[in-house]
Amino acid sequence: MVWGHSVSQDLVNWIKLEPSLSPSVPSDINSCWSGSTTILPDGKPVILYTGCDANKHQVTVLAGPKDPSDPLLREWVKPKGNPVMVPPSNVPVDCFRDPTTAWQGHDGKWRALVGAKEKDSNKGMAILYHSDDFMKWTQFHVPLLESQVTGMWECVDFYPVSITGKEGLDTSVNDSSVKHVLKTSYGGNDCYVIGTYSSETDVFSADSEFTNTAADLRYDYGNLFASKAFFDSAKNRRISWGWIMERDSNKDDIVKGWAGIMAIPREIWLEKSGKRLMQWPVEEINNLRAKNISLDSKQLEGGSILEISGITASQADIEVAFDIPDLENDTEVFDSEEVDQPTLTSAYSASVKGVYGPFGLLALASNDLSEHTAVFFRVIRRGNGYAVLMCSDESKSSLRDNIEKATLGISLDIDPRHEKISLRCLIDHSVIESYGGGGKSVITSRVYPKMAIGEEARLYVFNHGTKAVTMSSLEAWSMRKAQINSNQT
Template sequence: MPHVTHLAPQAPGSVQAADRSAPRHHVRPAAGNWCNDPNGPLHHDGRYHLFFQHNPHEPVWGDIHWGHASSPDLVRWTDHGIALEPSPELPDRLGAWSGCALVEDGVPTAVYTGMNRHDGLGTVMLARATDPEITRFDALPRPVVDGPPPGLDLLAFRDPYVFTYEGRRWALVGAGHRGAVPRPDVLVYRIDEESLDAPWEWAGSLLDAEAPAAARHAMPATAWECPALIPVREGRWLLILSLWIDGVTYTATHLGGTLRTEGDGLRFVPDDGGLLDHGRDFYAPTALVEHDRVLVWGWSWESRTEAESVAAGWAGCLTYPREIGLHPDGTVRHAFARELTALRGRELPVGAELPPAYEIQADIRTREPDAEVTVRLGDAVSVRVNPTRGTVTLDRTEVPASATRPYPRTGTVTATGPTGADGRLRVLVDGPLVEVIWDERVALTEKIHPAPRGRLAIEVARGGAEVEVAAWEHP
């Protein structure tokens, strides 16, 4: 089976021959065209399986299928083509939209949004794998949820996510209410204890924007998309939400809090939160809960125009997997999946010409307050760190984004986290995709076209600091 990134098409006249115009190691459709939300990560029969929203016909959103890639180690990915396609005879005739996946009675099962109308209100459908390799899902003809609950005037109803709480399975669906004041919501459903296929029962709202922490950290939004609820410590949960504002996919946030039963349903009580990623090319993250960690992937869209993506023959990819959890002080921990160190090849000294894909690790110890260190990713892109202010800034001013939706981009983007005297910066670059994590506290993702090129340089731009640098090619 072919490696997913080795089959990316090369558009005429593109610079893909230099391996910089497109990611080499990130999951995206081998056939090119459109990719958006990650869906239904699974670990089954010794392999990781990752699905994603995919238009197989052109590099723009529309005619959404589920693409599929798998890996034994989160590093080497194999493309399997289309796993789930809409059927003209079923409630997914207008698209197999986002959802999750689980193993039911030994059979991998997709739980997804079947779309059969044009207003963003879907159904919840199931599809069973036809073989252990999950080369294809076959949809069940009857939805388990045939649309929004009666009596609710919704403008969004989609993206089911199944989780377990106190031994019982529940499901979330992202939603938003119509009205003069935007009111996003996460609806919760009870799943029959004996059968996933039985109709699910609406059990009210898990969370809405009236919760103070949600109002601070998950607004403004017209709807909350792609909800994912993950356990991070005994009695402690993170709710991941993607903020959708009048058709604009904006950013992703997390809320920390506790779960409690409320009548026949559940209620999430948040007490803190923040951005899951401070960059401008990270959205719709989804989670795989393992016994000792939680893995999260996001969708990285393009910072170029649609016309430029059409000319290149592809748009969108998934981020590297990240481990999300809690530090001992209760703040959220962000780390690249530990397996990604296997990508490291030859070492790159400071001053070396940077290859198309690489990793930089800089351990910074400040000797003076307000010291600032700059890591240069070639001639036009840099990452600046100020540990005592808790800021990380990606500067792409000399390589401006051509995309103007949802708004023209500034030349810099800054992540703000806890302050301190020292920390570790990790920067993973794969063609145009730059992913930054500072001291496992904050993350920042940005697509840069054309991709960074030039030599690696490190500067103590202000004050006094000691910097130990290691860098590796990702061949």
């Protein structure tokens, strides 16, 4: 395993360089695994990453640029003194990895986290380390956070978010105007908690716990894992970038010669309520927009379907919003049972007709609809209020064999009596990234259409419910192809 290296001026078009880190010293001779970069006060970047050493133990290795003046940072060196962290005695040698970006406390010392798992238990944790010089690291006496029920914590992330606005913050910022986010990857999901952190005591007080259930807050309720967030000082924003795993077979991966792709980078900030994060595709992706179509307010009767033509449906960006008229007058028709989230989602696939919903988009659809991915909403009565379910139903996404499919979903935190139900879908041949409620929830689907390919792909707006809904607006664009893995010129 090596660190591939690409550079970009816009987070969309990328030039491929030679790998930046490859196995070359005893501490990483069996692989260079995940890590993070920290920008020091003098502007010099330093990488902390996981090396698999000669004994196949996971250790933390430090690397710095050979020539800090090189704008592309093409070559990196590993100084003497590596590894700078090794697994503690209570951690298995193969469960200690993925150091975070470091931050400075009020005492000026550096801090960093490493994901781990405790021996002979299911406890996952973020081990905290201190350093005066970035070379010698000392383990803090307790983890920054831990959970008894999650297993191994991978790709841990820790950063501040403003409680007053969308702007991103340098990782070392910590005062009364911020909360902190701790994200960790386990069970195939990127889960997070929000809380308050003191660098004087190194205590992080989380507002909730990791439960390893559907109740956990997630970056994405679909197929996204092992994300990493960083502070973009040029535009004062925090950007998260995640990995979309394959859903076909290992045999398919071997034929392709690769496996896994990166999602579109997302700007990330704290919702006004302070209870969850918001996410939205970076603005630069809009530069790929080409041919555009717009539709004004249109009523969608129950059982209706409308094709959206005039764009390339296999590579598109769609923003659509729905209204539900006179919702209060139909309270008697809604399910009032109190059920848990997984039961809600599984019981309400796109094939199950309700009163208000399913309604939304049929993406990457074949002409005869034998193949499609439904990204949709459903409004139900729940308790004394209303719930808006946002789902992505992959059950008919591909006619190919050996494709893993699922019905993915989450209850979207909006009140349909007073808010539009909005959706943005970024469609890219075999990936659909869906943002609901302006970024309150995201679902990424990895699908492999067999018929709905290129010009054969179709896009539809649909309403399979018995009651009409209003499509208040729709705007869609064909998307140009990004330049990726271009060789350096």
